[in-house]
Amino acid sequence: MATKQNDVIDKFSYLSIETQQETGTNNGINPLWLIPYSFKCGYSFQCPLTFKQLIDRQMSQKYFQEILTVTEQTNKIYDFHMRLRSQDQYGLMVDFIYKNADDQSGPVKGDACISCDTNNQLSQLSLIKQNLTTYIRLDTQLRNKLIVTPRRHIERLSNMTKEEMIQFWHETQVVLDEEGCDWQSMVLNHGKYRKHVHLQMKINIEQHQWNQYIKKKYEEKIQQMQHLLKCNEHNPIQTCVVHQKFNQWSKIRSNQPMRKTCTDMKGK
The missing domain is CATH 3.30.428.10 (HIT-like)
Structure with a gap:
């Protein structure tokens, strides 16, 4: 039953994308997905596709690049906590928490990077x-x-x-x-x-x-x-x-x- 329900939701998502393309959105990203919704600590983007659907449809890079452009280039926000939250079959939420940036100290910079030092x-x-x-x-x-x-x-x-x-x-x-x-x-x-x-x-x-x-x-x-x-x-x-x-x-x-x-x- 769950599989059938997911299939129906997936078909609606697919039809939504097709409609967007017909109305002039040539990259498959609905402009509504790029509207930030404010909350106390920042704002969120709502995407009706799941994380896996974004990847399977080869839309992940485009979508995340677009919301980063809104945040960094349009809103000039460079210090933020970016959080993806699964909404199960109902899609994906991407939060940008930034309003307490002044309370954050940032990384301690040194000569070593544990991610780069493969000998560690x-x-x-x-x-x-x-x-x-x-x-x-x-x-x-x-x-x-x-x-x-x-x-x-x-x-x-x-x-x-x-x-x-x-x-x-x-x-x-x-x-x-x-x-x-x-x-x-x-x-x-x-x-x-x-x-x-x-x-x-x-x-x-x-x-x-x-x-x-x-x-x-x-x-x-x-x-x-x-x-x-x-x-x-x-x-x-x-x-x-x-x-x-x-x-x-x-x-x-x-x-x-x-x-x-x-x-x-x-x-x-």
């Missing part, structure tokens, strides 16, 4: 898939999140090329299909809302599905990450990101003396 032990352990343009990782803080990052060092979603953005969204859907789980929300922080300089997208997974699919599949990898995190008495994430010379797990070492970690002392 934590990066290696958290990696579950590498594609032509993206990395897919477990969250380095072991939360029920998958992390998607572009392989090229990019700080804003709008900095991607057309092809990179197409692949970014496509590979996100592919990994969700492969892991067999649904998503609750996807978050991309920009400007002062970031904790990392390199663009990251956090895919939040419901706890039960996380335990059933992700945690069970990557149990050994997660245990290794837990051990590595416990080995450092300081904040390991901060250690990795802030400055290369303090990155205890990277094989790219500076000439300054390093404190030994559990990993270094394991053979002794």
Whole structure:
């Protein structure tokens, strides 16, 4: 029954797109999808297509580029928390939270980027898939999140090329299909809302599905990450990101003396 209902909704969405094209919208994006609806902390865009439908119809890059243009170029908003929310078969909501930007401190900039430093032990352990343009990782803080990052060092979603953005969204859907789980929300922080300089997208997974699919599949990898995190008495994430010379797990070492970690002392 649910499948039939989804098919009907999908057909209505398809007819809607066809109607838009007949009335002069040559890119398949309904102008109504690009109207921001204000709420207390920012505004939202409403799309009647699901995330998967946008990708299957090759509309994801165009749609997200359009709403980024509204936000960054038209409204001149550069510091924001961008959040995708699934409305199940009723489509997609994209929130832009920006009104408390002055309260945000932004990322701590240093010489090292954990997303770019593929020699970093934590990066290696958290990696579950590498594609032509993206990395897919477990969250380095072991939360029920998958992390998607572009392989090229990019700080804003709008900095991607057309092809990179197409692949970014496509590979996100592919990994969700492969892991067999649904998503609750996807978050991309920009400007002062970031904790990392390199663009990251956090895919939040419901706890039960996380335990059933992700945690069970990557149990050994997660245990290794837990051990590595416990080995450092300081904040390991901060250690990795802030400055290369303090990155205890990277094989790219500076000439300054390093404190030994559990990993270094394991053979002794």
